Structures are given as structure tokens and as C-alpha cells.
Amino acid sequence: xxxxxxxxxxxxxxxxxxxxxxxxxxxxxxxxxxxxxxxxxxxxxxxxxxxxxxxxxxxxxxxxxxxxxxxxxxxxxxxxxxxxxxxxxxxxxxxxxxxxxxxxxxxxxxxxxxxxxxxxxxxxxxxxxxxxxxxxxxxxxxxxxxxxxxxxxxxxxxxxxxxxxxxxxxxxxxxxxxxxxxxxxxxxxxxxxxxxxxxxxxxxxxxxxxxxxxxxxxxxxxxxxxxxxxxxxxxxxxxxxxxxxxxxxxxxxxxxxxxxxxxxxxx
Amino acid sequence: xxxxxxxxxxxxxxxxxxxxxxxxxxxxxxxxxxxxxxxxxxxxxxxxxxxxxxxxxxxxxxxxxxxxxxxxxxxxxxxxxxxxxxxxxxxxxxxxxxxxxxxxxxxxxxxxxxxxxxxxxxxxxxxxxxxxxxxxxxxxxxxxxxxxxxxxxxxxxxxxxxxxxxxxxxxxxxxxxxxxxxxxxxxxxxxxxxxxxxxxxxxxxxxxxxxxxxxxxxxxxxxxxxxxxxxxxxxxxxxxxxxxxxxxxxxxxxxxxxxxxxxxxxxxxxxxxxxxxxxxxxxxxxxxxxxxxxxxxxxxxxxxxxxxxxxxxxxxxxxxxxxxxxxxxxxxxxxxxxxxxxxxxxxxxxxxxxxxxxxxxxxxxxxxxxxxxxxxxxxxxxxxxxxxxxxxxxxxxxxxxxxxxxxxxxxxxxxxxxxxxxxxxxxxxxxxxxxxxxxxxxxxxxxxxxxxxxxxxxxxxxxxxxxxxxxxxxxxxxxxxxxxxxxxxxxxxxxxxxxxxxxxxxxxxxxxxxxxxxxxxxxxxxxxxxxxxxxxxxxxxxxxxxxxxxxxxxxxxxxxxxxxxxxxxxxxxxxxxxxxxxxx
Numbered sequence: 001x002x003x004x005x006x007x008x009x010x011x012x013x014x015x016x017x018x019x020x021x022x023x024x025x026x027x028x029x030x031x032x033x034x035x036x037x038x039x040x041x042x043x044x045x046x047x048x049x050x051x052x053x054x055x056x057x058x059x060x061x062x063x064x065x066x067x068x069x070x071x072x073x074x075x076x077x078x079x080x081x082x083x084x085x086x087x088x089x090x091x092x093x094x095x096x097x098x099x100x101x102x103x104x105x106x107x108x109x110x111x112x113x114x115x116x117x118x119x120x121x122x123x124x125x126x127x128x129x130x131x132x133x134x135x136x137x138x139x140x141x142x143x144x145x146x147x148x149x150x151x152x153x154x155x156x157x158x159x160x161x162x163x164x165x166x167x168x169x170x171x172x173x174x175x176x177x178x179x180x181x182x183x184x185x186x187x188x189x190x191x192x193x194x195x196x197x198x199x200x201x202x203x204x205x206x207x208x209x210x211x212x213x214x215x216x217x218x219x220x221x222x223x224x225x226x227x228x229x230x231x232x233x234x235x236x237x238x239x240x241x242x243x244x245x246x247x248x249x250x251x252x253x254x255x256x257x258x259x260x261x262x263x264x265x266x267x
Numbered sequence: 268x269x270x271x272x273x274x275x276x277x278x279x280x281x282x283x284x285x286x287x288x289x290x291x292x293x294x295x296x297x298x299x300x301x302x303x304x305x306x307x308x309x310x311x312x313x314x315x316x317x318x319x320x321x322x323x324x325x326x327x328x329x330x331x332x333x334x335x336x337x338x339x340x341x342x343x344x345x346x347x348x349x350x351x352x353x354x355x356x357x358x359x360x361x362x363x364x365x366x367x368x369x370x371x372x373x374x375x376x377x378x379x380x381x382x383x384x385x386x387x388x389x390x391x392x393x394x395x396x397x398x399x400x401x402x403x404x405x406x407x408x409x410x411x412x413x414x415x416x417x418x419x420x421x422x423x424x425x426x427x428x429x430x431x432x433x434x435x436x437x438x439x440x441x442x443x444x445x446x447x448x449x450x451x452x453x454x455x456x457x458x459x460x461x462x463x464x465x466x467x468x469x470x471x472x473x474x475x476x477x478x479x480x481x482x483x484x485x486x487x488x489x490x491x492x493x494x495x496x497x498x499x500x501x502x503x504x505x506x507x508x509x510x511x512x513x514x515x516x517x518x519x520x521x522x523x524x525x526x527x528x529x530x531x532x533x534x535x536x537x538x539x540x541x542x543x544x545x546x547x548x549x550x551x552x553x554x555x556x557x558x559x560x561x562x563x564x565x566x567x568x569x570x571x572x573x574x575x576x577x578x579x580x581x582x583x584x585x586x587x588x589x590x591x592x593x594x595x596x597x598x599x600x601x602x603x604x605x606x607x608x609x610x611x612x613x614x615x616x617x618x619x620x621x622x623x624x625x626x627x628x629x630x631x632x633x634x635x636x637x638x639x640x641x642x643x644x645x646x647x648x649x650x651x652x653x654x655x656x657x658x659x660x661x662x663x664x665x666x667x668x669x670x671x672x673x674x675x676x677x678x679x680x681x682x683x684x685x686x687x688x689x690x691x692x693x694x695x696x697x698x699x700x701x702x703x704x705x706x707x708x709x710x711x712x713x714x715x716x717x718x719x720x721x722x723x724x725x726x727x728x729x730x731x732x733x734x735x736x737x738x739x740x741x742x743x744x745x746x747x748x749x750x751x752x753x754x755x756x757x758x759x760x761x762x763x764x765x766x767x768x769x770x771x772x773x774x775x776x777x778x779x780x781x782x783x784x785x786x787x788x789x790x791x792x793x794x795x796x797x798x799x800x801x802x803x804x805x806x807x808x809x810x811x812x813x814x815x816x817x818x819x820x821x822x823x824x825x826x827x828x829x830x831x832x833x834x835x836x837x838x839x840x841x842x843x844x845x846x847x848x849x850x851x
Contacts, residue, residue: 004279007286010290017296058312096301237278237281237285240277242278
């Protein structure tokens with residue numbers, strides 16, 4: 001179990017080296033230097049890019065504009081965790097991850113507006129509630145008080161592992177007769193799909209009583225997966241890993257198991 | 268189990284390894300690089316800012332300002348750290364304060380709840396208080412109204428008491444007045460008596476008495492011409508007559524001769540009054556018209572009687588007094604009033620000597636007066652109901668009374684006590700006395716004959732109807748019975764046979780249970796008063812109605828009396844009228 005704790009810590013403190021470059025079209029008289037930052041995998045772009053905004057606004061000299069990011073032409077959705085965005089779009093590319101910063105021409109069709117951090121908080125809390133609804137029929141999350149919810153959010157926002165997990169461990173509990181959660185909260189992302197993600201009801205324990213594995217899940221969702229790479233938090237777990245354990249330890253802070261399925265590298 | 272554990276270990280360790288690898292490749296390689304880059308960036312930007320600002324100033328100051336700026340930078344960094352530390356401290360304080368605030372809010376909630384409960388209790392108590400106040404007020408109102416009523420009742424009581432006292436006073440006054448009047452009357456009467464006594468004494472002292480020297484022993488008695496000797500002479504005469512029990516009529520007349528002079532100063536005027544009615548020698552005259560109509564009494568008259576001397580008439584009735592009238596030359600004048608009865612008079616009789624008047628009264632007693640003495644001498648009480656008849660018996664100083672209480676009593680006047688009493692089946696309505704026998708008539712249509720001591724009933728004769736009155740003829744042979752069924756019967760006493768003469772008349776009705784019928788002194792006629800106010804007179808020998816005297820009485824006639832001289836008939840009725848009839 002000490003290993004499990006290490007897993008949790010490694011998952012929480014995962015970082016992605018990122019290079020933020022201002023869109024060359026938007027540069028003004030001075031050339032803006034790129035900004036390098038280690039982004040936390042588990043957080044969201046608007047929470048961790050204040051310095052980026054400040055850095056580039058020095059050059060931009062524009063007030064009250066919404067910043068948005070794009071990678072190789074794809075506008076980055078801020079409501080996905082940073083790690084998911086990286087694994088999905090740039091998992092096998094050269095590090096650091098180069099993100100282009102835009103201030104103008106906000107793509108309303110592709111991105112949602114994020115005026116303040118409270119929007120992120122609302123999205124985050126709704127994800128947690130949705131996950132708990134799948135796991136415990138919302139019993140645990142509803143038993144928690146408002147200050148507990150706040151603690152979850154503050155833990156994420158301020159990057160406080162202990163603060164966050166003091167509350168989050170309640171959400172990871174399950175009664176022993178169940179053998180696991182009611183349903184596993186997961187989302188499967190694919191770049192080449194027209195759907196944003198796949199989310200279905202999937203029990204962690206089979207009717208016979210054996211635990212479902214990651215392989216069972218992928219077999220259910222994808223008939224053929226040979227040519228794909230399954231990434232969670234930037235790693236490829238073995239297919240026989242139990243789904244219940246994955247949900248407990250490799251979930252994002254919003255309690256969802258975000259799984260990215262990317263084409264396997266050709267080399 | 269071991270393969271399972273190993274398998275779990277496999278994927279777990281795989282994951283661990285993968286994570287480590289990832290971190291190594293992705294994070295750690297770039298970590299320091301990015302840090303240093305960022306620092307450089309900050310420095311350059313800072314330097315740029317400094318340079319830009321210092322370019323505006325003097326160049327000479329650039330170096331010093333640079334060092335000062337560097338000092339500023341380090342100082343700012345220090346202050347930043349301090350500020351960061353303060354921030355942490357403040358955040359902790361905020362935590363504590365938040366906890367405290369939460370506790371306060373919790374206790375506030377508890378207090379609020381308690382307050383709610385207490386205010387509810389307070390409200391219920393207030394309601395109780397209001398309820399009690401209301402009840403209290405109601406009780407007070409009731410009390411006030413009761414007090415009012417009590418006061419009003421008390422004032423009424425006081426008024427009543429005052430009225431009671433006034434009425435008592437008035438009553439006492441009236442009583443006193445009546446007593447004074449009574450006293451006055453008695454005084455006057457006694458004074459009058461005294462005066463007449465004096466006058467009589469004087470006249471007696473002055474008058475001369477002529478004595479018949481031829482008479483024997485009785486004449487000696489005449490030397491004492493005192494009025495009291497009237498009585499003693501009367502007594503002596505009684506004794507004499509007792510010895511001559513069966514007297515023939517002629518003896519009567521001879522005795523009459525003897526005594527007539529004795530009574531020189533007596534009041535008789537027309538004819539000599541004898542001890543016993545002188546029926547034979549006088550022939551009765553059938554009256555034809557009324558000589559006098561008198562409103563004799565205040566109320567209805569029940570009885571009328573001539574005295575044996577034919578000069579005194581007594582009437583008595585409901586007004587409780589007996590009036591004595593003098594009959595002189597065909598007119599009646601009022602002589603005396605005898606009172607003392609407390610209720611109406613039913614029957615009057617004179618004693619044979621004409622000195623006493625006996626009356627039977629409703630007040631259950633028989634009263635005896637001396638003529639001219641308005642206060643009764645003797646009152647014979649003992650009957651339990653009204654006395655219907657009181658008659659003198661042939662025995663001296665004896666009176667027999669009959670009453671509605673179904674007894675006939677014999678009284679001794681000297682002892683004023685009842686000596687004999689017989690219970691009869693039915694109430695007695697009238698009595699007559701003959702020598703040795705007393706005859707009583709009763710409501711059960713029977714005539715009872717008793718011996719003179721009332722010891723036994725010797726005979727019982729049936730009558731036609733309820734007997735209302737009896738009358739004996741002057742020769743004691745015939746008994747006249749007046750019955751309620753409007754018929755008069757004559758019974759021959761000597762023969763005691765059932766054969767009897769019956770007299771009826773059209774229009775004759777007995778007015779009451781005490782209507783009196785009389786025989787004329789000579790026994791030839793019967794007179795009776797009818798309910799229609801007419802006097803009917805029958806002829807005994809013919810048995811038919813002789814005459815009828817109507818129109819003078821306005822109501823039913825209660826009694827008639829024939830004067831012993833045969834000349835007058837007096838009838839009295841219920842409307843206070845007395846009428847003197849005669850044939851003149």
C-alpha cells in the first residue's frame with residue numbers, strides 16, 4: 001500500500017514542460033520571448049497560466065482580452081485536464097510542448113469562454129459530482145459539506161496534495177460487499193473520432209464476481225485496438241490492470257479516469 | 268493466490284515503473300532548465316525595466332542606482348518572504364476564526380431554538396392568564412349583580428316591616444275603638460237599667476196595691492209588690508201547676524180569674540197573659556190583610572214568636588240579635604234588642620211566664636235572656652253544630668235543645684249544664700214539648716217521641732218528607748208537621764195512628780229546611796209561609812186552603828206565628844221584612 005501512496009503522489013505531481021509562444025501575428029513592436037513553464041498534468045489551463053498571461057501582456061499592451069491556446073492549429077479546450085490535452089495531442093512529440101498563445105480571434109465554435117476561475121471551479125465540482133453519481137449514487141458527495149467541496153477545489157487550485165486527498169479519499173471508498181464502485185467513471189478520448197469522448201456505464205466487477213480489467217473495458221468499447229496506444233497520465237498500464245484499482249489510483253482530481261487512445265507510433 | 272498476487276504485483280510494479288520513467292523523461296530533465304530560464308527572464312525583464320528607467324535619469328547614477336536597485340530587490344525579496352509568512356499566518360488565523368464563527372453560529376442556532384420554545388411557553392402562559400382574567404371578570408360581574416339584588420331585597424324588607432308596623436297600629440286602634448264602644452254601650456245599658464230600676468222602685472213605692480181579701484194563701488204574697496217576686500210567683504205558680512198535671516180547660520179559666528188581679532202592674536194590655544196559651548176560649552180569626560209591614564232586621568229573619576200573652580213579639584235572624592216588639596192596637600213598636608249571640612238566630616221561644624226569651628243560635632249555643640235585659644243571662648253551649656230548636660220543657664228550669672249534630676240535649680238552667688244527651692240518627696230540625704214527652708222532628712223523615720227525661724225513645728213516627736217544623740195544638744192533642752215535600756200533616760197524638768190529615772196547596776212550597784208552620788190557637792186553622800212569599804191558611808175541618816195572602820213578601824217566608832189571642836199573624840221573610848196580618 002505504500003506503493004499505492006507513491007502512485008498517488010506521482011500522479012498528483014506529474015509535470016509537463018511547456019513552452020508558450022505568442023502568436024507571431026499578434027506580436028507588437030517588441031519581440032516576445034517564449035515562456036517556459038512546467039504545467040501540472042492534473043490541473044486546468046486557466047488555473048496555471050496566469051504568469052503566461054502576465055508575461056505576454058507586457059508585450060501585448062492590451063487589456064481585458066481573453067487568452068486562448070492552440071497547439072499545431074488545434075485550439076486547446078481549457079476544460080480538459082492539461083495532462084489529457086498533452087497525451088491526446090502531443091504525447092509522442094518532442095518536449096517541451098509548444099503551445100501558441102493567442103489573444104485575438106477567440107474561436108467561439110471550438111472553445112468555451114472562461115471569464116474567471118469560478119467557471120473552472122464549477123466545471124471541476126460538477127465533474128466530481130458526476131463521478132460520484134456513477135460511483136456511489138451521489139451519496140458520498142452529498143454527505144460532504146460545502147466546506148469539504150471547497151477544500152477539494154482549494155487543494156487542486158493551490159496544488160496541495162494532502163489537503164486534496166484528505167477529502168478525496170472519502171470519494172474513493174466503497175463498501176466491501178460491493179467489491180467496488182457501482183460504475184467506473186471513465187472517459188475515453190480519441191483524436192480521430194467525431195465524438196469528443198466515450199463515456200458509458202461499466203461495472204468494475206463482473207456478474208460472476210471477477211474484477212474487470214482495462215482490457216475488458218477496451219474490448220467493450222473498442223473491438224479492435226491493436227494499432228492504438230492507451231495512455232493514462234502519460235503511461236501505458238498493462239491491460240490486465242484491474243479497473244477498480246485504476247479508478248482509485250489513476251483518476252484525475254475530478255475522479256474521472258481519462259483514457260487517451262492515440263495511434264501507435266509508426267517507428 | 269500466489270499467481271494472482273504476482274499478477275497484481277506485475278501490473279502495479281509496471282505502473283510504478285512507467286510513472287517513474289515518465290517523470291524522469293518529462294519532468295526532471297526540464298525542471299532545472301525551466302527554473303533557470305524563468306529566473307533569467309525575470310532578471311532580464313527587471314534589468315530592462317531598470318535600464319529603461321535609469322536611461323531617463325543621469326548616467327552617472329546608473330551604477331549607484333543599480334546597486335541600490337539590487338539592494339531594493341534583495342530587500343523586496345526578503346519582504347516578499349516575510350509577507351508570504353504573514354500570509355500563511357493570516358490564513359491560519361482565518362481558519363481559526365472560521366471555526367470559531369462556525370461554533371458561534373451553532374450555539375446561536377441552539378439559542379434560537381430555545382428562544383422559540385420559551386416564547387411558545389410564554390404565549391401559552393399568556394393565553395392562560397387572559398383566560399383567567401376573563402373568568403375573574405365574569406365572577407366579579409355575577410357578584411355585583413347578586414349584591415344589587417340583595418340590596419334591593421333588603422330595602423323591600425324594610426318597607427314591608429314599616430307597613431307591617433303601620434297596619435298593626437291601625438288594627439290596635441280599631442280594636443281599641445271597638446272596645447271603647449262596647450264599654451260605652453255596656454255602661455249606657457247599665458246606667459239605663461239603673462235608671463229604670465230607680466224609676467220602678469219609685470213608682471212601686473208610690474203605687475198602691477189593692478188586695479182581694481177573699482183570696483187565700485196566694486194573696487198574702489201580693490203584699491210585697493216587688494218586681495222580683497214576679498219570678499217567685501211565677502215559680503209558685505209553676506209548682507201549683509205541676510200538681511195539676513192533667514188540666515182540663517175549665518180549670519185554666521178559673522185559675523186565670525185568680526191571678527188576673529195579681530198582675531195589676533204587669534205590662535199586659537190586651538188580654539191576660541197566662542202561663543199557657545188559652546186556645547180554647549179564643550177563636551182564631553183568619554187574617555185578611557196586612558196591618559203593618561216592617562223592615563225589622565238588618566238581615567234575613569229566621570224566627571218569629573208571639574209570647575204567651577200576645578203582646579210581645581220576638582223576631583230573630585241572621586243579624587245575630589233578637590228584637591222584641593210590643594203589639595199595641597194593631598201596631599208593632601220596637602221594645603228591646605237582645606244581643607249576645609255571635610251568629611244567626613234559628614228559633615225563639617218565650618217562657619210560659621213571658622219573662623224569659625230562649626233563642627237557639629248558629630253559634631252552637633242556646634241563649635237565655637231576661638226580657639228587657641239585652642245581655643244574655645245564660646248560654647248553653649255544648650252542641651257541636653248549630654242549634655236548630657230550643658224549647659222550655661214542662662219541668663221548670665229545663666230546656667231541651669236539638670241540633671244538627673244529631674243530638675238532643677236536656678239542660679238544667681240553674682246549674683247551666685247539660686243533664687242528658689241522646690244521640691239520634693239524624694239531625695233534629697224542631698222540637699216541641701208536652702207533659703212528659705218531647706217530640707222531635709228529624710231530617711230522616713221521622714218523628715221521635717221521647718219521654719220527658721230523654722231516657723228513651725218511646726215512638727218513632729214516619730213523616731211524609733223531611734221534617735222542617737213541628738207545632739203542638741193548644742190542647743196538646745194534635746201535632747202539626749211541616750215537611751219539605753210541601754205538605755202539612757196533622758197527627759193525633761192520643762191515638763198515635765198512622766192515619767193523618769195531609770194538607771197541600773197549589774203554589775205552596777216549603778222554602779227551606781226550617782220553614783215554620785203554626786196552628787191557630789183554636790186549632791181550626793193552619794198557617795204556613797211559602798217560598799213564593801205568600802201566607803197560606805188552611806181550614807182543618809175542611810182540609811182545603813182557606814185563604815192565601817200574597818204580594819206583601821218579596822222573598823220566601825221563613826216563619827209565621829199566630830198570636831195566642833188569635834187575632835194576629837206575623838210572618839217574616841228572608842228579606843228582613845215582618846208583616847202583621849189581621850182580619851180587620
